[in-house]
Amino acid sequence: MGLESKYTWMDGKLVETSQAVMPFLNGAAHYGAAVFEGIRCYNTDQGPAVFRLREHMERLIDSAEVFGFRDLPGVDELRQAAKDVVNANGFKECYIRPLIYAVDAMGLNLDAYKTAVGIAAWEWGAYLGPEARLAGVRAMVSSFTRPHINTTMTKAKVAGNYANSIMAKTNALRMGFDEAIMLDPQGYVSECTGENLFLVRGGRIITSPSAPVLEGITRSALMILANDLGIEVSEAPISRDQLYIADEVFLCGTAAEVVAICEIDFRKIGSGKMGPVALKLQDVFDQTIHGKGAHSKEWCDYCKA
Numbered sequence: 001m002g003l004e005s006k007y008t009w010m011d012g013k014l015v016e017t018s019q020a021v022m023p024f025l026n027g028a029a030h031y032g033a034a035v036f037e038g039i040r041c042y043n044t045d046q047g048p049a050v051f052r053l054r055e056h057m058e059r060l061i062d063s064a065e066v067f068g069f070r071d072l073p074g075v076d077e078l079r080q081a082a083k084d085v086v087n088a089n090g091f092k093e094c095y096i097r098p099l100i101y102a103v104d105a106m107g108l109n110l111d112a113y114k115t116a117v118g119i120a121a122w123e124w125g126a127y128l129g130p131e132a133r134l135a136g137v138r139a140m141v142s143s144f145t146r147p148h149i150n151t152t153m154t155k156a157k158v159a160g161n162y163a164n165s166i167m168a169k170t171n172a173l174r175m176g177f178d179e180a181i182m183l184d185p186q187g188y189v190s191e192c193t194g195e196n197l198f199l200v201r202g203g204r205i206i207t208s209p210s211a212p213v214l215e216g217i218t219r220s221a222l223m224i225l226a227n228d229l230g231i232e233v234s235e236a237p238i239s240r241d242q243l244y245i246a247d248e249v250f251l252c253g254t255a256a257e258v259v260a261i262c263e264i265d266f267r268k269i270g271s272g273k274m275g276p277v278a279l280k281l282q283d284v285f286d287q288t289i290h291g292k293g294a295h296s297k298e299w300c301d302y303c304k305a
């Protein structure tokens with residue numbers, strides 16, 4: 001994955017990316033004291049547009065407040081900063097990474113730190129590989145469990161939370177799979193390492209309840225788009241074996257977008273390829289993010305004035 005870009009936004013101004021650095025002694029690197037977002041910008045007939053930018057920046061601030069950060073920037077300032085980064089780098093399509101992090105101190109007292117903010121962007125293709133879009137991916141149920149809701153804050157994208165995902169994802173790749181599926185502390189299906197999960201049975205979509213998962217912005221978009229298509233969506237506890245006998249299983253996220261899971265734990269899911277429900281949602285989602293869908297006007301934040 002190339003991370004090339006010319007400019008990064010750091011604490012209120014654009015700087016050359018080579019100068020966008022933080023000191024070695026900081027709470028983000030040593031203790032995971034940071035929150036972040038993953039956002040995508042897509043090319044449209046009206047130029048680059050960031051998908052659901054306001055919702056992403058609102059969730060970034062929510063994450064920071066949940067974690068305990070203070071003295072935070074405003075959502076509109078962050079929105080404009082993200083668009084400035086896209087424009088300064090001349091990107092048509094890119095991935096945007098805002099980060100709020102703790103600096104200028106050490107230790108476990110968040111109030112001793114200064115709060116810093118950065119926004120980077122780079123051109124990033126399909127997270128799970130270009131072939132995954134049509135062929136789908138293979139997944140395994142991980143031996144690592146998602147943290148209990150009172151162990152850490154599951155509604156916040158806290159950097160430290162992702163040690164759990166890194167271990168599960170790395171183990172899955174070393175085992176020859178593409179992704180890992182995480183169970184919650186009660187043994188029900190939670191989500192993947194960086195994506196939300198859906199299954200389809202009898203034409204109905206079922207997804208895990210929102211309480212133990214990160215409420216994905218792509219997840220909520222797909223639920224709205226499915227409703228537009230007349231497809232019933234419900235939240236309900238999902239057992240591991242329900243995945244095995246589903247007609248379809250698919251995942252979604254900002255980085256991954258919409259991708260089918262065609263095999264889980266060496267068991268073929270449905271026909272063993274992307275099913276009709278996932279295919280419909282993938283198609284309407286693509287139209288939406290590229291400015292040609294019914295919700296594009298409300299969800300696409302155009303970078304050019």
